[in-house]
Amino acid sequence: MKYQERKLEHELNVSSSNLLHDFMLYMVGGIAVLAIVFYLATSSVNFVIDHLSPELESKLYGIVASTTPTIKADPHPRQKEIEDIFRQLLEQVDIRGQQFKLKIIDASEENAFAFPDGTILLHSAIVDAMESEQEITMILAHELGHYYHKDHLRGMGAGLTLLAFSAAIGVGDSSLKSIVTSILQQIKKKFGREQELAADLYALRILKKKYGSTQGALSLFKRLNSNTTGMARATFYLSTHPHPNDRIKALIQRIEQ
Numbered sequence: 001m002k003y004q005e006r007k008l009e010h011e012l013n014v015s016s017s018n019l020l021h022d023f024m025l026y027m028v029g030g031i032a033v034l035a036i037v038f039y040l041a042t043s044s045v046n047f048v049i050d051h052l053s054p055e056l057e058s059k060l061y062g063i064v065a066s067t068t069p070t071i072k073a074d075p076h077p078r079q080k081e082i083e084d085i086f087r088q089l090l091e092q093v094d095i096r097g098q099q100f101k102l103k104i105i106d107a108s109e110e111n112a113f114a115f116p117d118g119t120i121l122l123h124s125a126i127v128d129a130m131e132s133e134q135e136i137t138m139i140l141a142h143e144l145g146h147y148y149h150k151d152h153l154r155g156m157g158a159g160l161t162l163l164a165f166s167a168a169i170g171v172g173d174s175s176l177k178s179i180v181t182s183i184l185q186q187i188k189k190k191f192g193r194e195q196e197l198a199a200d201l202y203a204l205r206i207l208k209k210k211y212g213s214t215q216g217a218l219s220l221f222k223r224l225n226s227n228t229t230g231m232a233r234a235t236f237y238l239s240t241h242p243h244p245n246d247r248i249k250a251l252i253q254r255i256e257q
Helices: 016-050 054-065 079-090 124-129 133-148 151-168 174-211 215-226 230-238 244-256
Strands: 101-105 112-114 119-123
Touching: 016 151, 054 151, 079 101, 079 133, 101 124, 112 133, 119 124, 119 133, 124 215, 133 151, 133 174, 133 215, 151 174, 174 215, 174 244, 215 244
Parallel strands: 101 119
Antiparallel strands: 112 119
16 A cells, blocks of 8 residues: 555644743742752851851851951940940850950941951941930840851851852853842841841840840830831841841740740
8 A cells, every 4th residue: 555645734833832931930940949959058057157166166257357347436425335334245145256346436327237356336326326224235235146146157158158059050041140149149138137136036135134124125126117217118128137127026026925
């Protein structure tokens, strides 16, 4: 029998929408896997930091501290008052490997910082906003909490992990790299917000131990919350700092436990 080729009744058609759908599924899945691996890698780094020997921890702090800028303090009428409270506070905390220094600079933003070399920097605006000894202690103890939890070393570990992952995806579509890097940075910021809340809870324990009360913590953050404008509220999502309202909720939850 002679073979006769039959014509197809319908042309084979691969929908471009199906290809796009499959591509998006693969991309979203790949990004999700990468984000999970990044999260696990950062968690592993934190585990290692928790079990560092004092000698290695001191060496790493020396490396991180070398990045601290030189800060010139400005005179402030409450300098001695705050230094006295800070000195008393240091007698009650157990933080190894640091020589602490307290500095105040003229700045209109209500903020405070803990630098890797042991320098705690207060903006004059937040100094002026503090109305009681408990509020001063809350701010100082919060910054000490970053040393207690080794947040500078954790920040260095998270930064190196982010750098490694960014380099790993450095080849290929630049828009895809931008999307993945943005997601990883948000995960890193989430770690930062968790560190800030942990420092708040550490300060809360110090307040309770020192004064038998935690009123200073709530009064301070409630006032900071009332001073936060709508535009400023939106920026908290993009920063490593939780919104004051979130901090108040976390503090109240811990107080009620």
